Each structure stands twice: as C-alpha cells, then as structure tokens.
Amino acid sequence: MNPSVRKTASQREAASQREAASHRNGRPPDAGPAAPEPGRSSPPDPEAAASNKASGRASDGSPYAPPGADAPSDAADAPDRPTDGLEDVEPTGDAPDEPAPRERTGFDPLxxxxxxxxxxxxxxxxxxxxxxxxxxxxxxxxxxxxxxxxxxxxxxxxxxxxxxxxxxxxxxxxxARQLRRRxxxxxxxxxxxxxxxxxxxxxxxxxxxxELSSLMDRLPEVPFSQVKYILERDLGRPLHELFRRVRKEPLGSASIAQAHLAETLGGEKVVFKVIKPGIREVITSDLKLLEAVGVLLQWVLPRYQPQQIIEEFSAYTEKELDYTFEADNAEIFSANFADTPGVVFPDIYHDLSTGDVLTMEFLRGLKPGSDEALALDEATRERVIDLGAEAIIRMLYQDGFFHADLHAGNLVILPDTGDEEAPVKVGFIDLGMVGRFGPKTRRSLLYYFYALVRGDVERATRYLLGMARLGEGADPQGFRRAVGDLVRRFRMQGSRSELSVAQLILESLSLGGKYRIFFPVEMTLMVKALITYEGVGRMMEPELDITAVSRRHVERIFHRRFDPRKVGQELMSGAPELVDLAVDLPQLLAEGAGFVKERLNRPPPSRAPLEGLRSGILAGAFVVGGSIAAVGGGSWFLWGPLFAAGLLLAVFGSS
Incomplete structure (x- = not known):
C-alpha cells in the first residue's frame, strides 16, 4: 500500500470523534461500508457495499479463513441493518472481563x-x-x-x-494412513x-x-468471550473503544488462530486474527519433544532426513506464533509491489495489532473458484491470470521473498475497483508463512526457470544441480541423466495447455532422494506457489498455455537482470572492494613472496629433499596470487602475468 495514503492512528482517532459526534447529533451511523479499495484507507460509497452480496462463511481449507471471503447475509431482510453479520459493540466498562474458567465453560480443546x-x-x-x-x-x-x-x-x-x-x-x-491418523x-x-x-x-x-496432503488443520472455535478478553488485554482498551461493530461468529478457525470480521470506529471494514489461548505453550512444548524425536528418527531412518524436516518445521511454526512477523511480511510485500497497482496486500493496522492480535484491511472480492469469478468476461479473466503470474514469478525470481502458503483460499480477485490505472486487481492474504532466497540462489533459480521454459534441458539440469546439497553416496551424474530424460519426456507428451512447469520441477526434485541429492525446503514451497498459479489459471481458463505465460514474465525479469544499466550499477556497488583488492594485492604478494623466500633460505637438515622445491613453491605462490586477483574481479592484465609466471616456473624451473 502506498504510504502516502495510509491512515495514521491520529487520523483514525479523528474519524472516531466525528463518528461519536454524529451519534450525539442524532444522525444514524453508516449502514455498513464496503471494504476500502486496495491502496486506499478511506471507506468507499456505502451504496457500493449494499450492491455486494455477502457470500457466506469461508469453507476452504486455509489455515485462517481468508479476509477476502464475504460475510453471510444473515440480516439481508432488515433494510436498516448491514448484511455482514456485524453486531454493535456496547460499552461494558473500562477493565477487560476475565473469561469464565474452563471448569465452568467446559471449553478446553487443548x-x-x-x-x-x-x-x-x-x-x-x-x-x-x-x-x-x-x-x-x-x-x-x-x-x-x-x-x-x-x-x-x-x-x-x-x-x-x-x-x-x-x-x-x-x-x-x-x-501412510497410520502416520496420518497418529x-x-x-x-x-x-x-x-x-x-x-x-x-x-x-x-x-x-x-x-x-496421504498427508489430506490433513485438516482445524480445532474447535474459541468462544467470543475469550476472544474479547484477549483483545482487551493485549490492546489495553475496552472492546467498544477498539471497534464499532464486530461479527462474533468467526470467519474461520484453525489450530493456531481464528479470524473475525469487524468495523473500526472510523467505519473501515477490517479482519482481526487472534492466537488461541494456550496454543503457544502447547506448541512450544511439542517442538522440544519433536527435537528429541528427530534425533531418534534420524538414527532409524537417515535416508528421509527427519531431523532436517523437523528443524525446518520448527523455524516456520515459531514465526507463526508471533503476528509481528506477519505484519512485517505484509509491509515488505507492499513495498516490493509499490510500482504494481494491480497486485495488492492488506494494509496492517499497527495500533490494533500485537504479537497475539493482527488487524488488517478487509479485501472484499471474489474467490478464484467461485461462480462469480468464473462468470467474468474473458478479458478480465486473462488479466487476472496475467497479474497472478507476474506477481508469483516476480516474488520468486526477482525479489526472492515469496508467499510460502499459497493456495486458492489465499487469493482474492477484485474485478471492478474503479481505479483507472488498475481496474482489475489481485490480492494476496494470510502472509504469515514466507520463503526467502538469497541473491545467489535467486539468480540460479531464474536461470533454471528461464532454461526450462525455453527447452534448454542441459542448462536447466546444471542449474538445478547447482542448488542441491549432495548427501553421502550421492550420484550427481545419474541425477543429471534422470532429470534430462524427465524434461524430454514432458516436452514430447501432451498439448501445450496440458504441460505443467510446476509438475515438471516437482518431479525433478522428487528424483533427488533416489540419488541422495537434497534441496532446501524453500524449493518445495516455491513449487507449491507455482502449482497454485497453474491451478487457478486453468480453473479460470482451461485452455491456458501456462508455459507461454510463464515464459513472457520470466524473460522480462531475465532481460531486466542483464540490462546494461543494472549491471553497471552492480559493478559500481562492488567497486570499492575491487579497488581495495587491487591496491592491497601487490603488498599481499610481496609479503607472501618474502615469507616463501625466508622459508626457502633456511638451511634444511638435508639439501637433497629440497632440490627443485623452490621453483615449485614460487610457481604455486604466483598461481594462488593470480587466482585471488581473478576471483576478486581484477583485470586480466593483473592476473594474467601472474598465471604466466607460475606456469613458466613450474615448467622450466630448476629440478
């Protein structure tokens, strides 16, 4: 979201004061505005909200019910009430009420x-x-x-x-079924x-x-009395000073958290997520047990790398238990796509968020598989697919910071935003789990994907192998042949609309275990993102040529990567180090040569074993010096003579 249009806490407070004044003057409150347009904080025309029918509670299997899911129209017959299920928040005092003990409520799913x-x-x-x-x-x-x-x-x-x-x-x-059940x-x-x-x-x-893909991440809902207590405890104010209206029935409930729809004092639709009481302690304790289990399983089943899987899982889960990470992720995504108005992320309300509570902008739109989305005209559907492809490929291969829990439930289509610059937009939600690629891995992935969509099998296989970790007894040559055969087989069968680049990458990674070659977990999360993009694209356009769409966007990033101006900027950014290396290299070589000369001039116990050794050591010193200069980016006229001198000493030196 553009920071220049973000509402500050003081602006929201002023809006709440105006709202309170309207009540004192006898004016009725707003009849329920629609969600703010992506990229804006002020609520749009209330008539636009009335024209949007609520579509019921989210039923997809997302970890948290997506903010983009519309609320049920349980008050559709009452013209003076909004159709979003929100209830007015009544003042109940300044101190948060302690929820009833578990012994009295009978609720303790943990x-x-x-x-x-x-x-x-x-x-x-x-x-x-x-x-x-x-x-x-x-x-x-x-x-x-x-x-x-x-x-x-x-x-x-x-x-x-x-x-x-x-x-x-x-x-x-x-x-496999025993494992899932346990x-x-x-x-x-x-x-x-x-x-x-x-x-x-x-x-x-x-x-x-x-078998494990069918696991459902769900727990019973937490009563709203406990949700209210957490809100008031963490935010330090009574509920009526936080929100004007709240929907007590959750949008969705998962194992860690549950989400509710609400309206701020300024009239903005938001979604807040609350970490369920007691879940942090349970998961933290379980993670410690899993570390011990991982040691045992690594000894019993080393081939499947259980300890590595558990360590990766612990790292991601600990971040999901702190909403400050998700808030930071949303800010990073918004900054990365500030120049792309067609791709939006929910704005975070920092004054209504803590480590246990996250309040974000409500993106009201269509889910990719809904009848409304499939009924969009062809031009709009193609634009949605193109925006999604651009966003995901850019996350993976340009920014190196991507949505790692991407599925259809975490996408929102905004088909009619009223924005002349971007009339159609795609929103990404539920940003708690992200993946990161370092600069080197990001470049290798870009080259690999570029070679793959262009059909260059040899280069694609080489780049893929360069990102792997070789285990004990690894067979990289066998892996290279197997992946090459797989790519050729994929390209020979099926029409272009049936080819799946994501499936090809997934099967290539799956071959790694057979040849004792392992890839980082971010690679599999990347494949999950690509599979989501392909699945949503084919859902909206069955004859879509995924390879052609992917090639267009990855070629754009590839050409931008080798733009002369960008390459020049990268060279200039490393210029100070190169200058320092060029300045210091003669001194380093002189010191090294002096050290070697001093060692050679020492009288050895016996001269016979050292005959001819002096030339060999000096040759090695020159070659090492030339290598340092070459790797450091030095000019050829600096490292070339060093290599030549080393070669001459090695060949013609006294023996």
Missing amino acids: APYRGAFKRFFTVYRHVLGLLLGGILAYVRALPPGERGGFNHLPARFAAFCARPVVKRSLRDLPF LEILGPTFIKLGQIMALRKDLLPSTITS
Whole structure:
C-alpha cells in the first residue's frame, strides 16, 4: 500500500470523534461500508457495499479463513441493518472481563495436549507404535510367495511380537494412513508437521506425501468471550473503544488462530486474527519433544532426513506464533509491489495489532473458484491470470521473498475497483508463512526457470544441480541423466495447455532422494506457489498455455537482470572492494613472496629433499596470487602475468 495514503492512528482517532459526534447529533451511523479499495484507507460509497452480496462463511481449507471471503447475509431482510453479520459493540466498562474458567465453560480443546510429563510419554508411545506398525505394514505388503521364506524371518517375527502392542484400529492400515491418523491424534503441532512433510516430495515417498496432503488443520472455535478478553488485554482498551461493530461468529478457525470480521470506529471494514489461548505453550512444548524425536528418527531412518524436516518445521511454526512477523511480511510485500497497482496486500493496522492480535484491511472480492469469478468476461479473466503470474514469478525470481502458503483460499480477485490505472486487481492474504532466497540462489533459480521454459534441458539440469546439497553416496551424474530424460519426456507428451512447469520441477526434485541429492525446503514451497498459479489459471481458463505465460514474465525479469544499466550499477556497488583488492594485492604478494623466500633460505637438515622445491613453491605462490586477483574481479592484465609466471616456473624451473 502506498504510504502516502495510509491512515495514521491520529487520523483514525479523528474519524472516531466525528463518528461519536454524529451519534450525539442524532444522525444514524453508516449502514455498513464496503471494504476500502486496495491502496486506499478511506471507506468507499456505502451504496457500493449494499450492491455486494455477502457470500457466506469461508469453507476452504486455509489455515485462517481468508479476509477476502464475504460475510453471510444473515440480516439481508432488515433494510436498516448491514448484511455482514456485524453486531454493535456496547460499552461494558473500562477493565477487560476475565473469561469464565474452563471448569465452568467446559471449553478446553487443548486439554488432551497439556501436561509435559504425560505428553512426553504420549508422543513416544505413538512414535514407537508407528515404528511397530511400519513393520506390520512391511510384512503385509510382501508378495505371498516370499512370506514363508527365511529371508524375511526377522521381520515376520518382529511383526508377530508387535501385533498385540499396536492399536487394533491402526494395525491393519497401510503405513501412510497410520502416520496420518497418529498425527491427527497427537494434535495441532503434529498436524502442521504433517502438512510440511506433505510438501517434501523430494525426501519422502509419494504414498506418504499424498496421504498427508489430506490433513485438516482445524480445532474447535474459541468462544467470543475469550476472544474479547484477549483483545482487551493485549490492546489495553475496552472492546467498544477498539471497534464499532464486530461479527462474533468467526470467519474461520484453525489450530493456531481464528479470524473475525469487524468495523473500526472510523467505519473501515477490517479482519482481526487472534492466537488461541494456550496454543503457544502447547506448541512450544511439542517442538522440544519433536527435537528429541528427530534425533531418534534420524538414527532409524537417515535416508528421509527427519531431523532436517523437523528443524525446518520448527523455524516456520515459531514465526507463526508471533503476528509481528506477519505484519512485517505484509509491509515488505507492499513495498516490493509499490510500482504494481494491480497486485495488492492488506494494509496492517499497527495500533490494533500485537504479537497475539493482527488487524488488517478487509479485501472484499471474489474467490478464484467461485461462480462469480468464473462468470467474468474473458478479458478480465486473462488479466487476472496475467497479474497472478507476474506477481508469483516476480516474488520468486526477482525479489526472492515469496508467499510460502499459497493456495486458492489465499487469493482474492477484485474485478471492478474503479481505479483507472488498475481496474482489475489481485490480492494476496494470510502472509504469515514466507520463503526467502538469497541473491545467489535467486539468480540460479531464474536461470533454471528461464532454461526450462525455453527447452534448454542441459542448462536447466546444471542449474538445478547447482542448488542441491549432495548427501553421502550421492550420484550427481545419474541425477543429471534422470532429470534430462524427465524434461524430454514432458516436452514430447501432451498439448501445450496440458504441460505443467510446476509438475515438471516437482518431479525433478522428487528424483533427488533416489540419488541422495537434497534441496532446501524453500524449493518445495516455491513449487507449491507455482502449482497454485497453474491451478487457478486453468480453473479460470482451461485452455491456458501456462508455459507461454510463464515464459513472457520470466524473460522480462531475465532481460531486466542483464540490462546494461543494472549491471553497471552492480559493478559500481562492488567497486570499492575491487579497488581495495587491487591496491592491497601487490603488498599481499610481496609479503607472501618474502615469507616463501625466508622459508626457502633456511638451511634444511638435508639439501637433497629440497632440490627443485623452490621453483615449485614460487610457481604455486604466483598461481594462488593470480587466482585471488581473478576471483576478486581484477583485470586480466593483473592476473594474467601472474598465471604466466607460475606456469613458466613450474615448467622450466630448476629440478
């Protein structure tokens, strides 16, 4: 959002005073304005809000119900009431009311996960049960002709002993389903771990990742009395001094938080998210247990890198428990796309946000799969697809800062904004999980994707391998051949509208585990973003040529990357270091040569072993000096003679 039009806290306070004055003068309050236009903070015409029908509670599987989902029209028959389900907030006193104890309300969805000592044994019981269940599943999957031989006798004996120990409801299930069921039993932390595991198709078998993709991240809703208490406690004011109206029924409830629609004192529609009480303590305790479990599983199943997966999961989850990170992410995205009016992110209300509460602009629009979105005219649909492709490719390959939890529920289509510069806009919400690529990785990804969409198999494979980490016993040549065959096979089959660049990248990453080649988790999150873009694009335009759209945007970034002015700016930014290197290099070489000369002039115990060594060491010194100059970006006339001198000494020096 443009900072020049952002409402400050003082402006909002002035708006609330004007609102209070209108009540004192007997004027009726605003009948419920629509959400502010992206890029603006002031509410639009109230008649525009009345023309937008509310479309019901969000039902997608997003971690938090998206702010872009419209509210239900439970008051549509009352002309003097807004159709968004909001209720007026009545003054109840200045001090926040302590919610009723859990013993009286009967509400404590986290009760099964409390108690560190009990939790410790619960987790280890399920880990052990999963290992024993895996033995049962392995024996059950053996061909009938092999079950009776001696080759699998230890496994059959272990399965015989394990069968009475494993829960009856799980013992006959396939291993992947056992894993999913046990993660669901263990609660929200382990469900989120399973969702991260579902992304690691490069490390885990497809049967496991497919099964884990159906995990649902949900817990019962928190009563509004507890939500109200958290708001008043964290923001330090009674609810009626924070919001004019609030919808008590949540837009959505997930394991960590739940979201509500509200209206500020200034009449702006917002969504606030509240971290559920007690969830931080439970997840923090579970993460410590998972670290110990990861050590055990790494010893048992090193091929699947369980310790790495758990460490990645812990890093992302800890940030999801603090909304200041999501607020910062929204600000960074808005700044990155300040020159792209067609791509918007919700404005953050910092005066109504803390680590446990996040209040943001309500983007009222259409969900990509809704009937209204599919009914848009062809030109609008094509513009939406183009904006989405531009945004995602730019996040990944230009900014290196991207939405890491991207799915259709986290996208909002704003088809008629009234903005002449950008009449159609695409909004991104739920920005708590982001991925980052460093400059080197970002360049490699850009070159890889560019080579891929242009059909350059050899270069694409080389760039992909350059971003990998080689494990013990890695076979990079075998991986290179396998990926090359995969790319050629993809390009030979199917029409252009059926080709999926994201699926091609995903299958390439999946080959890594077979050849002991591993990729960072950000690579799989990148693929998730690309799959979302392709899925939404084909949902709105079934005959869409994904490769052509992707090529157009990635070529634009590629050419911008090698723009002479930009290259010159990058060279100038590194000029001070190059100048320092050129100035210091003669002194460094002189000191190095003096050191070598001093060592060579020492009388050795025996001259025989050192015959010819002097020329070899001097040659090595010249070659090393030339290498330093070359790597540091020095001119060829500086490092060229050094290399030549080293070569001459090595060939013609006395032996």
